[in-house]
Amino acid sequence: MLLQYILKRILVMIPTLLVTSALIFTVINLPEGDYFETLAAEMQAQGEKADLSRIEFLKKEYGFDKPPVERYFWWVTGLLQGDMGYSFEYQRPVREIVGDRLMLTMVVSFVTIIVTWLIAFPIGIYSATHQYSWGDYGLTFLGLIGLAIPHFLLALVFMYAANVWFGTSIGGLVDPQYLNQPMSWAKLWSILEHLWIPVIIIGAGGTAGMIRAVRANLLDELQKQYFVTARAKGLPPGKALRKYPLRMSLNFFVSDIGDILPSIVSGAEIVAIVLSLQTTGPLLIRALQSQDMYLAGSFLMFLSFLTVIGVLISDISLAILDPRIRLQGTATK
Amino acid sequence: MDILRISDLRIGFTIHGLARDVVKGVSLRVPPGKTVALVGESGSGKSVISQAIMGLLPRAGAITGGEILFRDPLKPGTSIDIAGLPSEGREIRALRGGRIGMIFQEPMSSLSPVHTIGNQIEEALQLHRPTPKAQARELIEVMLKRVGFKDPHRAFGFYPFELSGGLRQRAMLAMALICQPALLIADEPTTALDVTIQAQVLDLMRDLQAEMGMAILLITHDLGVVANMADEVVVIYHGEIMESGPVEDIFRRPRHPYLKALLKASPHFDMKEGERLVALREARTRPVVAPRPAAPKNAAPLLSVRNLRKTYTTGSRKFFGKGTLSTVVAVDDVSFDIRRGECLGLVGESGCGKTTVSKIIMRAVTPDEGEIIFDDGQARTDVLGLQGEALRAFRPRVQMIFQDPVSSLSPRMTVMNILREPLVVHGRGEGAEQTARVRALMEDVGLDPRFLNRYPHSFSGGQRQRIGIARALALDPELIICDEPVSALDVSVQAQILNLLKDLQAERGLTFLFISHNLAVVNYMADRIAVMANGRIVEIAPRHALFTRPVHPYTKALLKSVPFADLDRKLNFKLVAPGGASDSTHWAPAFRREENGPELAHLPLGDGHFVLAQAGASVREVA
Numbered sequence: 001m002l003l004q005y006i007l008k009r010i011l012v013m014i015p016t017l018l019v020t021s022a023l024i025f026t027v028i029n030l031p032e033g034d035y036f037e038t039l040a041a042e043m044q045a046q047g048e049k050a051d052l053s054r055i056e057f058l059k060k061e062y063g064f065d066k067p068p069v070e071r072y073f074w075w076v077t078g079l080l081q082g083d084m085g086y087s088f089e090y091q092r093p094v095r096e097i098v099g100d101r102l103m104l105t106m107v108v109s110f111v112t113i114i115v116t117w118l119i120a121f122p123i124g125i126y127s128a129t130h131q132y133s134w135g136d137y138g139l140t141f142l143g144l145i146g147l148a149i150p151h152f153l154l155a156l157v158f159m160y161a162a163n164v165w166f167g168t169s170i171g172g173l174v175d176p177q178y179l180n181q182p183m184s185w186a187k188l189w190s191i192l193e194h195l196w197i198p199v200i201i202i203g204a205g206g207t208a209g210m211i212r213a214v215r216a217n218l219l220d221e222l223q224k225q226y227f228v229t230a231r232a233k234g235l236p237p238g239k240a241l242r243k244y245p246l247r248m249s250l251n252f253f254v255s256d257i258g259d260i261l262p263s264i265v266s267g268a269e270i271v272a273i274v275l276s277l278q279t280t281g282p283l284l285i286r287a288l289q290s291q292d293m294y295l296a297g298s299f300l301m302f303l304s305f306l307t308v309i310g311v312l313i314s315d316i317s318l319a320i321l322d323p324r325i326r327l328q329g330t331a332t333k
Numbered sequence: 334m335d336i337l338r339i340s341d342l343r344i345g346f347t348i349h350g351l352a353r354d355v356v357k358g359v360s361l362r363v364p365p366g367k368t369v370a371l372v373g374e375s376g377s378g379k380s381v382i383s384q385a386i387m388g389l390l391p392r393a394g395a396i397t398g399g400e401i402l403f404r405d406p407l408k409p410g411t412s413i414d415i416a417g418l419p420s421e422g423r424e425i426r427a428l429r430g431g432r433i434g435m436i437f438q439e440p441m442s443s444l445s446p447v448h449t450i451g452n453q454i455e456e457a458l459q460l461h462r463p464t465p466k467a468q469a470r471e472l473i474e475v476m477l478k479r480v481g482f483k484d485p486h487r488a489f490g491f492y493p494f495e496l497s498g499g500l501r502q503r504a505m506l507a508m509a510l511i512c513q514p515a516l517l518i519a520d521e522p523t524t525a526l527d528v529t530i531q532a533q534v535l536d537l538m539r540d541l542q543a544e545m546g547m548a549i550l551l552i553t554h555d556l557g558v559v560a561n562m563a564d565e566v567v568v569i570y571h572g573e574i575m576e577s578g579p580v581e582d583i584f585r586r587p588r589h590p591y592l593k594a595l596l597k598a599s600p601h602f603d604m605k606e607g608e609r610l611v612a613l614r615e616a617r618t619r620p621v622v623a624p625r626p627a628a629p630k631n632a633a634p635l636l637s638v639r640n641l642r643k644t645y646t647t648g649s650r651k652f653f654g655k656g657t658l659s660t661v662v663a664v665d666d667v668s669f670d671i672r673r674g675e676c677l678g679l680v681g682e683s684g685c686g687k688t689t690v691s692k693i694i695m696r697a698v699t700p701d702e703g704e705i706i707f708d709d710g711q712a713r714t715d716v717l718g719l720q721g722e723a724l725r726a727f728r729p730r731v732q733m734i735f736q737d738p739v740s741s742l743s744p745r746m747t748v749m750n751i752l753r754e755p756l757v758v759h760g761r762g763e764g765a766e767q768t769a770r771v772r773a774l775m776e777d778v779g780l781d782p783r784f785l786n787r788y789p790h791s792f793s794g795g796q797r798q799r800i801g802i803a804r805a806l807a808l809d810p811e812l813i814i815c816d817e818p819v820s821a822l823d824v825s826v827q828a829q830i831l832n833l834l835k836d837l838q839a840e841r842g843l844t845f846l847f848i849s850h851n852l853a854v855v856n857y858m859a860d861r862i863a864v865m866a867n868g869r870i871v872e873i874a875p876r877h878a879l880f881t882r883p884v885h886p887y888t889k890a891l892l893k894s895v896p897f898a899d900l901d902r903k904l905n906f907k908l909v910a911p912g913g914a915s916d917s918t919h920w921a922p923a924f925r926r927e928e929n930g931p932e933l934a935h936l937p938l939g940d941g942h943f944v945l946a947q948a949g950a951s952v953r954e955v956a
Contacts, residue, residue, distance in 0.1 A: 225442040232387055233457040233508070234430035237421050243456075244445050322447050323492045 002319060002326060009315050013308050020304040021079070025072045028288075028297055034064055035088045035291045062086070075294065079301060085294025089287070094298050101283055102302060104191070111195060112203045117253075120207050124214025129241065131219060139211065146208035154201045162197070210253075217252050221245035251322055257314035334404055336516050336548045337363040337386070342399035342416070344381055344390070355381055357572040358399070363516065365406060368542065368549040370563035370580075372556065374823035375794070378572040379552050383518050386415060386550075387435055388425040405432055406515050431461035434509030434547075438521035440501035444493040450477075450504040451489030454511055461512045473511065480507045480537060498683070499530035506537065513545055520552045527682035527850060529914040532894040535562060536906035554823060556599055557896030560584060561904050568592050584900050598828040599898055600857040602880060609835075610857065612828035616799060617779025621836045633708045634670035635844050636694070636812055641667040641703035643689055663689045664700065665868035671812070673710070676838065676845040678859030678876070680852060680891070682915060686868040687848050691814045694846070695733060696724065707731075709811060729759055729808035736817040738797035742789040748775075748800055749785040755807040774803040778833060795826035799833065806837065814846045819854060831857060852895050856880060861941065864888045866915045871924075873935075874942035884944045886921055890914035923947055 036055045058064075063071050078085055084094040123143075127136045178187040221227065222245050230240040287296040319326045344356035356378045363369045373379040384390045386401055401415040418425045429435075437443040445453060454473050458464060464472065470489065477485035480503040493501055502522065509517060519538065523531035535558065542549055551562055559566055560580065567577040568589065576589040587593045597611040604610075643664040664686045671677045679687045692698040694705060696716065705716040707730070719727050735741035742751055752771045756762060762770060772782040778799040789797055798818065805813055815834065819827040831854065837843060849855050855862055856876060863873040864887065872885040883889045891914060896904050917925055923946050926933050935943040 225437055225439055226445045228389060229435075229437065229443045229505075229508075230445070231389055232429055232435045234426040234428070234460050235456070236426060243448075247447060248445075323449075324446060324494055 005319055005326065006316055009312055013312060016308055017301075017304065018076075020308075021076055021301055022072065024297055024300045024304070025068070025075065028291070028293060028300075029068055031291065034059075035293055036064065038291050039088075058088075062088070075297065079298065084298035084302075087287070087292055087295040089290055089292045089295065094295050097295065098283070098299060098302075106306075107191065108195065108198055108202070112199050112206070113257075115199050116203045116207045116210055119203075120210035120214055124211045125218060125241075125246070127211065127215040128218035128222060131215075136215075140215075143208035143211045146204040147212075149204065151201055151205065154204060155198075158197055158201060213252065214249065217249035218245055221248045224248075247321070251318060254314050254317045254321060257310050257317075334365070334409075335362040336365045336404055336406065337550070338402045338404075339382070339386075340400055340402075342382065342385065342401060343397045344378070344385055344394055345397045346391075346394045348393055354397070355394070355572050356385075359569065359572070359574055360399075361567045361574065361577060363548045363550050364565075365515070365548050366542070366546050367564040368551055368562050369565045369567060370551045370553060370559040371567050371569060372553060372559055373569035374554055374825060376571075377569045379569050380520055382569075383435070383520050383550065383552055386518060387429055387433060388415060388418060388420050389429075390420075403428065403433070403516075407432075427461070430457050430509075430514075431512050432514050433516045433518060434512070434514040435518040435520065436502070436505045436509050436522050438524050440498055440505055440525065441493065443505060444501060446493055449490050449492055450496075450508075451491075454504070454508045457508050458511045473507070476507045476511050477504070479541070480504070480510075481533075497530075498526055499534060502526060502530075502534050503537065506534075506541070510541060510545065510547075514547060516548045516550065517542075518550045518552070521554070522551075523558065524553070524555070528852070528894040528896075529682065529890055531558075532896070532904055532906055535896075535904075538562070539906070555896070556596065556824070556898035560898050560900055561896045568595075581900065584898070595824060596898060599824050600828070600831070600853040601897060601899070602853060602856055602895075604857060610828040610832055612832055613825040614829065615779070616795075616829050616833040617776070617836075621839050632673060632710070635673040635675075635708060636671040636846075637706045637708070638670070638690075638694070639668045639704045639706075641690065641693055641700050641705075643686075643693065643698065643700045662868050664693070667703075667865075667868075667870055669863055669870060669873060671844055671846060673811075673844055674838075674842050675861065676847050676859045678855035678862040679846060679848045679865060680850065680855050680862060681865035682850060685865045685915065687865050688816060690865075691733070691816055691846065691848055694812075694814060695731060696728075707812075729755070730810055731812045731814065732805040732808060732810040734798075734801055734805045734813060734815045734818045737821055738794050738801055739789075739821075741801055742797055744789055747786050747788055748792075751789070751800060752785075752803055752807055755804065759808060761808065770807070774806060777806065777837065778803045793826075794822055795829055798822060798826075798830055802830075802833065802837070806841075809841075810843075812844045812846065814848070816848045817850070818847075820849065820851060827854070834858065852891060864891065867917065869933075869945060870935075871945045872943065874938075875940060878940055878942045882942075884938065884942075885946075886919070886924060887914055 036059050040052070040055055063074060075085060082095075084098070086092070087094050087097055090097050123139050127139055130136050178184075178190055222241075224245065227240065227245050230244050231237070235243070284296060284299050286292075287299065339362070340360045342356055342359045343354060345352050345354050347353075359378070359382060361369065361371070371379045371382065381390070381394065384394075385396055386403075390396070396416045399416060402412045403415055404412045413424065413428070415425065415428070444450065451470075451473060454476070455469055458469055458472065474485040474489060477488050482488040482500070482503065488504075493504070496504065517538075522538070523534050526534060538549065539562065541547075549562075551559070553559060563580045565578065566580050566583040568575045568583070568591070570591050575591050576583065576587070583592070584596075587596060594611065594613050598613060600610055641664050642662070645661050645663055646659070667686070667690055669677065679690065681687045689698060693700050693703075694716070696719070700717070703717070707714040707716050707727070709730075714727060716727070746754075749768075749771060752774055753767050756767045756770060761767070771785065775782045775785065780796060780799055780803070784792075789800065792800065802818075818834070819830050822830060834845070835858070838845060845858070847855060847858050849858075859876055861873065861875050862879045863870045864879070864885065865871065866887045872879065872883070872888045879888065880892070883892055893905065894914070924933075924944075926947070931948055933945050934948040936946045936948075937943055
């Protein structure tokens with residue numbers, strides 16, 4: 001039953017990704033002109049004489065004289081074979097440019113989600129079970145501050161403070177010496193050393209929101225009759241809380257995994273620019289500006305893939321958590 | 334020695350900094366092996382007392398005085414004052430579930446939807462009587478069998494949503510009784526169940542009580558249930574005990590005016606033609622103005638419904654193949670007429686399709702087949718054929734009164750806006766004219782027009798239902814569909830609403846389709862009654878004929894399962910069919926359709942009395 005469900009969910013991913021890729025391709029192609037025209041214009045603006053014949057040659061080489069539909073199919077078939085295309089700007093295969101950054105993006109996002117949950121759940125549970133106590137008010141206040149401060153501001157403050165008090169520059173995610181080096185223990189350590197600051201900054205808003213959500217969800221569940229039943233059986237309060245309301249309130253967060261991934265990645269982009277992290281954010285924004293078609297497109301496709309995978313994970317965990325979804329085949333509210 | 338003795342119990346609630354006593358010096362006792370019924374309407378404090386006994390008072394509430402003495406028959410000579418125990422302490426937790434079991438009103442929400450019932454029952458067992466796994470499973474299966482699960486081995490792994498309401502309540506009972514408690518507290522245990530299922534669950538409770546020798550504290554507002562279950566009765570009103578004593582004294586010689594009034598306010602089957610219920614307080618003081626003459630008997634019916642059929646598809650669609658898709662026939666070949674000025678009762682258990690029929694008439698659901706003709710004497714309208722503007726113009730003529738007076742009124746609109754909305758939507762009159770109309774409506778339902786600026790939350794349940802009625806009347810409809818309009822209300826308020834509906838019907842010449850599962854209420858309201866089972870009308874007859882000469886086995890079972898508030902007519906629990914009354918395999922062969930046999934037909938029995946039976950069956954055979 002469960003296996004069938006998973007298989008079904010995976011099959012549904014295929015049309016989703018196809019539609020997404022078509023959308024991404026169309027949107028990137030929407031602005032007037034292409035990378036080469038932008039390049040020619042930029043060169044002329046800088047007073048250089050554009051080598052028009054060379055640009056014509058490049059256009060032909062990359063298939064830009066063909067209709068967009070054909071280029072789209074080339075691109076998608078390439079993606080399926082693991083070929084992410086070629087970046088015009090960097091004159092290198094996209095995979096080489098993006099590889100390391102993708103890994104770092106995933107590390108930052110993943111660690112942020114874990115840290116967010118680790119902090120938010122205990123605090124949310126405390127707030128819900130001690131509703132309207134001083135502890136609840138205090139934590140709520142802290143959470144609201146976290147929610148209200150924009151990411152980039154927090155990033156600037158952290159950079160300043162770290163510089164003044166610790167005398168270190170926290171910009172970047174690894175020491176420059178390890179950039180584009182193969183993975184090693186030293187590199188891993190260097191990543192961990194740098195990781196905590198962006199994680200705190202990116203996670204701050206998310207954690208605060210999550211605390212409020214845990215509190216609200218759990219407060220709802222604590223009112224439910226089955227919790228009274230559990231206590232009427234003689235279960236100690238802590239055990240009753242963990243087995244019934246907490247489990248039920250998990251549903252909400254699990255179904256949220258799919259949304260968390262993209263929102264953390266996009267929130268991380270601006271922070272990444274401020275802190276000059278070598279994640280993918282700055283790269284993507286630059287690629288979009290210069291209409292570096294394959295770099296931007298393949299990259300967005302990768303993000304979409306992550307999102308779809310996130311949704312898949314959340315759907316499968318929901319099915320495991322909640323027998324109503326597993327056995328009835330349809331979601332209940 | 335009494336198992337439970339409560340003396341001078343006081344419970345206070347603090348809401349928004351205001352302290353208020355909700356239980357004011359209550360004393361009662363529960364003798365061993367007996368059933369004590371605690372009777373009162375909502376807000377009387379009866380549930381709060383049960384929470385106090387379990388040590389489960391909400392955070393805002395606290396015991397401010399008195400004692401709750403619990404004497405465990407297993408430990409003779411000792412008694413525990415529950416009122417003095419620390420909440421969530423070890424002692425109270427040992428009592429809860431171990432020595433005192435509890436079941437609740439809503440069997441769906443009282444069980445965790447994500448754990449199997451076996452898991453939830455085992456948890457209670459392991460807490461109080463640690464047992465090796467295999468042995469525990471055996472004990473639980475024995476218990477499940479005892480409460481009526483046919484295949485206890487499979488039932489262990491079921492989730493609550495896979496069970497019907499009656500089976501869920503049985504699982505709840507198994508959970509409360511697995512540790513053999515000395516006292517069972519049942520808080521409205523059958524209020525959410527259909528009458529036939531209610532009779533079965535009550536029967537089960539009595540049998541288990543006889544077997545295990547436990548005492549039951551039964552909390553209810555239904556005097557019929559009390560008369561059939563209780564040995565002693567305690568009547569509570571606004572946190573104070575009005576009257577208490579053996580059930581014989583209470584029912585045969587009620588002394589307190591509140592109890593007398595309550596007995597008079599509940600509809601019963603022996604009411605004479607034209608007899609009126611005595612509400613504790615009538616909705617409005619003014620008499621019926623100029624009752625309209627009844628329509629001539631031979632006039633064409635106002636609404637005539639023919640061969641309605643509606644199917645729903647449920648189950649999951651597999652990616653390949655058909656999956657578990659199955660078709661459920663919600664409404665199957667339903668035909669009936671409603672004459673102008675008449676009240677047609679529609680009775681049946683939950684899921685029999687009665688609400689779907691009302692939704693089809695309202696054009697909220699589209700049937701697969703069938704025809705509905707609305708004939709106001711001047712023109713015949715094909716209701717199902719209406720589209721666009723014609724449909725919009727028709728809508729005011731059929732209005733609806735809903736079951737739940739809380740959720741059917743928007744909490745963000747004042748009463749003025751609620752009542753005015755239909756007038757605005759259909760462009761009836763202008764500002765001042767609409768306001769005058771709204772004020773008149775308020776007076777019609779006996780509410781003070783000065784309340785128009787208030788929001789629904791500041792009204793009681795009965796008052797809210799009157800607002801709902803006023804809203805249904807706003808557009809001067811000809812037909813009003815009442816979908817269980819009093820089933821969410823207390824007995825005392827129920828009489829008030831029923832009388833109001835009757836008066837309005839006489840005044841305005843209204844026609845009602847009155848849907849209910851409560852036969853006594855339908856008996857009071859309806860001129861003719863249609864009984865639905867499994868999507869079909871199995872019997873339709875004038876009120877009197879249906880109650881005196883029921884023919885169909887389902888109708889008979891329904892009538893037999895209604896508990897009377899009368900000690901001389903106790904339920905015969907054993908007569909109720911084991912699988913539920915709507916299970917057609919228990920019906921006599923003349924009422925069953927054989928496989929590949931001819932369609933069943935409505936057999937005329939004279940005087941507009943029809944019963945669904947095999948086409949060839951003779952009148953003698955079915956009667």
